[in-house]
Amino acid sequence: MRRADRLFLLIHALRGRRSAITAVQLATTLQVSPRTVYRDVADLQLSGVPIEGEAGVGYVLRKGADIPPLMFNAEELEALVVGTRFVRAFGGERLGRGATAALLKIEAVLPPELRERSQRTRIFAPEVGDRIENTGLIDALHAAIGAMQVLRLDYRDGQGAVSAREVEPLALAFWGGTLTLGAWCRLRGDFRNFRPDRIVRHAPTGEIFAPDPARGFDAYLRAVNAGGGAG
Incomplete structure (x- = not known):
């Protein structure tokens, strides 16, 4: 780790704390020796950073101190x-x-x-006008995830058949070519991934679903890693 990065992380560890943090705790966080922390704190104090405290007691950043962020490389x-x-x-x-x-x-x-x-920089992701991301659908799905809104979908499968679903939306995932809505599907009683370009109609039901460890986001991730199904 560059010393400049370490000094930034040290300041970040002190920012916003109400109680002092010891050099040993800082050393564990930064994966350095307490001696290095003592030296870094002393150097920061000499350069005008308002760190208060002493070795053996702990350190705090003076309330109201405004430290500029580390410049990007x-x-x-x-x-x-x-x-x-x-x-x-x-x-x-x-x-x-x-x-x-x-x-x-x-x-x-x-x-x-x-x-x-x-x-x-020569890495681009062109914004194509007729792509699904520009229709407002992704915004609507994203908002429903944040609000924990149950959605009613008319969904077309790979053979063209349309089915009505009520889903508890959990995440949007980009798979390097395909965007999917990860959700708990009440019709299937399991996690499913829905392609937005196959959603014929969507609307909130007005119901807010409650957090449930058995069918929440963490459980969805475990199911995806285990090969969870498509819509």
């Missing part, structure tokens, strides 16, 4: 740019707008050389 910035492009292409309109706004804020405070680097 070129690879981290490129990852953010590429990630933003994928969110805009596949995450629905609402998240796409959020990703664009976030990137603008990041680029606004970058030095010129990093801003130019962010514009030179």
